[in-house]
Amino acid sequence: MLLSYNWLSEFVELPVPPQELGEVLTWLGLEIESTEVYKPSLENVVIGEVAACARIEGTDHLSITTVNVGDAQLSIVCGAPNVRVGLKVAVMLAGAKTAGGMVIKKAKLRGHESNGMLASEEELGLAPSHAGIIELPLSWEVGTPAARYLDFQDTVYDVEITPNRPDFLSHIGVARDIAAKFKLPWQRKHYSVVESARPASDFIKVSLEAPEACPRYLARVISGVKIAPSPFEVAIRLLRCGIRPICNIVDVTNYVMLETGQPLHAFDARFLTGRKIRVRYGSPDERFTTLDGKEHKLTASDLLIADSRHGVALAGVMGGQNSEIRDDTTDVVLECAYFDPVHVRRTAKSLGMSTDSSRRFERGCDPNQVPYAANAAISLMQKWGGGEVLNGAVDAYPKPIIPVTIDFRPKRASELIGVEYDDREISEILTRLGCEVLASSVPWQVKAPTHRPDLEREVDLIEEVVRVDGYDIIPSSVTGKVVLVGQDDPGHILRRQVEDILVGQGFLQAMSLSMWNPEPRLDPPGMPPGVLVGNPVTDEMKFLQGSVLPPLFRAAAANFERGDRDIRLFETTRTFHSGEPDDPRTWETRVAAGLMTGRRYPVGWQPSRDSIDYFDLKSVLEILATRLSLDNYHINCYALDTSGLLAGELLAGGQKIGNFGIWPKSVCAPLDIDADVAWFELDLEILQNHIRPDLQFRPLPKFPIAWRDLAVVVNSDISFADLSATIRQSAGSLLSGLWPFDVFVSDKLGPGKKSVAVRLEFLHPERSLDASEVDSFIQNIITSLQQKHSAVLR
Template sequence: MKVALSWLNEYIDVQMAPSRLADALTLSGIEVEAIEDRYAYLQGVKVGRVLQVEPHPNASHLKCCLVDIGSGTLPIVCGAPNVSVNGAFPVAQVGTTLPSGLTIAASTIRGMPSEGMLCSEAELGLGEDASKLMVLDADWKPGASLKEMLGCDDPVMELGLTPNRADCLGYIGVAREIAAIQNSQWRRPDVPPSETTGDIREMTSVTIQAPDLCRRYAASLVVDIAVGPSPFWLQDRLLSIGLRPVNNVVDITNFVMMETGQPLHAFDYDRLAEHRIVVRTAADREAFVTLDHKERVLDSEILMICDGEKPVAVAGVMGGMNSEIESSTRRVLLESAWFDATSIRKTSRKLGLKSEASHRFERGVDAEGVVPALLRATALLVAVCGGRQIGGIIDAYPNPHVQVSIELSADETRKLLGCDVSDDEMASILARLGFGVEPIAAGRWRVAVPSCRVDVSRPVDLMEEIARMKGYDAIPVTLPSIHIPPSAAAFAQQLRDGLRNRMSGLGFLEAIHYSFISEKACDQLLLPETDERRQTVAVLNPLSEDQAVMRTSLLPGLLGAMQRNLFQQQKHLRLFEIGNVFLKQASEKLPKEREMLAAIWSGSRFGGTKWFVEDSDCDFYDIKGILEALLEGMGWKAAFERADHLRYPYLRPGSAAQVRTGYQVIGCVGQIHPRVLDSFGLKQEAFGFELDVHLLQDLQPPKPAAMALPKYPPVSRDTTLIVDKNQMAMAMIEAIRRMQEPLVEDVHVFAVYEGAPLPEGKKSVSFRILYRSDRSTLEDEAVTQLHQRICERLIPAFQASLPGGN
């Protein structure tokens, strides 16, 4: 919001320089993002004295002038009737941009050179007279800055208001804030009584059919008005903050809205069917043309302002073409209302329609400010438009505002703020801010919250008010002296940091995405209808269709990142993400959150280089190796078994495994299913894994212990078994480990083969077992006997045979 200090001074005497005022507001929580000089353009306008005036040789209505601007003379072509020799007038030099947007340039007009422009009041934004040049004091020296000579100084502050400070979306709210900072008084604008005629209740009525969405609707009626341009003072006020004047009626509603923070709307009374107002929700698929000439398709959740037959405005957002103020309008029905903030916010987002009114309504307006704003605008309509007010107003108020009352403790306030604020100072600060403070005991008050402060509802809100008025810089900086022992939360953070660091060390880049995904993400991941991950939590006000629900998997975000990288020709990707997923619980209001780790690898195995080794694309065993390195580096032993396709449908069958530590399944690893890649528009294979970090927190790894290096050499033995081709090698490795032979140090697969001369449906699996003793060097015969025993136990357990039929 923009605030011009010349306008602000109508409501409070500002006692600080603009820069100090900006600092004070910012420290109180009202951030001043910038201060602009409204009249900066006048720097290029000089005092000029006309030395010569001659008729234009090619245009009878123009004159060729020679103007002294102190540093020299300029030829200027001018058509103003009052230009004269020795006259002092404003001269806009080449390069100056006037309020109309016109930038002065050197030109040739009807064959004569013109290197500047003699200006009127209207052209300089200093008045409304455009018929003649602005006449300056004859004693002013040519070349002097017009800005300095006129004393034009009107700083305009740009306020970056947070959504909770709706009370400062009007000049009166800003004045109220400054008054609390200065400990001074602010003043309301005068609303002189106007002569009235008749009774408004005999000419119109207001019916509220949706009282939960429209809690108050007030209306007044002014007749015999003349619609036309606004007076200069009114146009100047709007232009000072960047609003475009339209006509006197619309300008008054905008002026009062910016003054009070209360939006208003003016209807052409004679275009309202049955001359009455009905507040109701729209019918499904009902069409309505708004003031921006666009047709909007409505639904039953959108609140509408209607006459006796049809809608005439989208409540709180924008009026309609069928009731707008025109030059022929003679009677105006003025609206001032209090609409439900959530309803207006949803409507604005559904229609893709933002306005100054909706910006205020969706943050919350002052329920008790509805009628004062209406009376102020009505008085201005009478004064500016020459109308007559019909007696009385209509104030439909089905849900009156109930004042919020909060009990506040001084001791609790000091404890929370961490600084010493006296009881008297607390009460004084709250009173200065407009709160009603009633003592109920020593150091305790009952605080009545003014209706304009819709953001204050709890004791901590009042404590924040005290803190920001006291000054955040007055709160001392202290460090906690208490010793905090390690906790589960500390281990969770250590685990998270460890996973993140190891993934980075393994060559993966961390991705961070929103927790919102598209509703179609579950379909893209091929999740079955019974999968719990389809039970998504809808976002009430999604930023876009692609962020409509809370995520139940991290993979959609990573695959989306892969898509964006491939569009930029980045084909070699290693990405990971650590974050929460959200699973809906039928019996609980809040979803169940689980922290997950997911990663994808696509493209080159070695990063695309062929300098040292012939490059190739990554495969299942690459991503499996990364997962093994990650878990073993953290202290866990990883085991792999065939994945359940129903549980992991987004992984390609036959190239997928579920990951286990001990007896706990903690995730999956494998190739992303081609159909999933197609659904994300990906033309390149990808491999990935998911881990449940929440489960890992319960599986704290054993603490690392130092071990002496082995003194004696190992002995290795290889064996090959022929088994069913569906038999998993990991199960055979696990079986060897479960035998708990003390001399077996390690076992791994080094070859798998299918095809002739093996029978159909069979494969050969070759193992290498490493034997070692920590007491002596092993003898070949003892190792051979142990190796034979192990093989003999494996053969019946897995219906295996040795090569050659033995």
């Protein structure tokens, strides 16, 4: 929201200069993004009139003009698209300086002398330039110094408005709070209207067919207006506040919106079939073209302003192209309404639109300010465009919205704020903010004004008291002697450990939204959708995610498409789950998930050409389990089909911690990744329960390690994990290491057989082991392998 210092001063006598007002606004709850000081650069600038204009050959935008500046005819080269004969312009003569500091000099351009410059609003320091050079009123006298007409100094603040303060989206709303802060009187402008005897109700009818979405709709009519540019100072004010001037009638609606916070819309009455306004919902598949020329497909939940045949505006969002104000418009129907915030937001979001109007209605306008705003607009239309204002208004307001009454205890305010207030001080502050205070008994009855929909509870009123009085009045004090020592959450510690371990293995951390919508053409098979959202913001956010893998897969696909084929991504977040249809419970789980595809070692002067496979994935999980000291963990893997689709489980203490697998190229290629993709997803809450808390560190061994290699022939379906478990159980406590180093398959071994070779490491912490002891360990291992797995020593 852009706020003008001069505009604010029209409602309240500002007690501080422009450079100090920004600090006041900050104390009132407005965040100042930037401040723009407008001090026009008008020395050596005069009013001129374009007497001749011709395009320079060989250019697509430069024109040579002859400009009358009163005492001379100057030749000036101009590149603006709107330069034309008869235009009144601001001429910067040689020696003039633009707002940006550039000094104007006589020059020769494309063989033509240029004795000055035709200036834009931005070059003069008047306002942000909108298109080409400035166009001045034809009544201004040629040759007159521009300072006589253009010395519009002002300071404009770009402020961030919080969603709970819709009244701050207007100059009146901000002026009201400034007045309350400094205990100053303030008042709205008085707009007078000369009305004819002909009633507006004879010209237009209003029908509320969706009163829950539009509690109030007021229409006024002005006939015989003349479409023309707005007064120059009004156009400059609109430009400085971020609105492009269009014409007097349209500019009125924007001007009043910036002043009061109430959006309005003007219809060309010629195009309202049946002279009737219907506020209704759209029909399924109904199409409507808005003022920006875009066609929208409506739904039954989109609120529409229509005549007796078709839609003419999207309620609270944007008008229609079929009823816009045109150069030959003479009769105007003015809309001033209150639309329900939820309905406006739903329509704007479903159609992907956001306008000045929708932003105000979404936050909540004042339904009881509608007549004032309509009267202000119709008065300005008559003032700037002439015409006959029909008597009265057509005001459909079947169920008036009354102010909320709040029980308020003055003593409670002093307790919460920590400052003693007397009742009179509190009552005065609330009254200055527009509240109606009935303090005959405790609790007080306080009526919150309808321009403040954020005031709903006693604590809201207490916050208003300290906000206006100043947060700096709250004393600093220590309220107790207890020293609280913070302790990090164990779940948070585990998450950081997992992140560090995965980053150490070459993974990059991703962050995705927790809401999504399943897309078979984008996501791998078998993904749980998660929890359905009751009122989703968009169609892309219908579900709270049941798995982190789909967004990771989509991110990987996007990287793959851009040429990055070696990908390792992970994310730690929460997933959401629900019970059976008859079980309404919903819960969330902390998870860590990751995926990898591409080459095993992509970086180096001689990078590996081998692709990531199951063993790389298993290595990631084993490193993770080892580094976290996961107790008694076990990895199971099984093939789901012959296409290479693998899946598995990480177990600890017999409890499943998570799943992993490989989606083969045949599955991923239709989803834009032309390679195998390995993945895992772990439940961090279950994992945390299986981490050994009693880790003990041992010094480096003082005695030599005894090594033995052992090769056995077993059935092909026996996994190394099973062999490893048997070896560890039979070897005793002195087995300190176990590694496979060879797997051999041959017909010579027999059908369905394989040879597995392992290296064993034995270590005694207090002495050296002799050969006979190690041989006995080996014999125990061989015996156990023969008994449990029918192993044959090679």
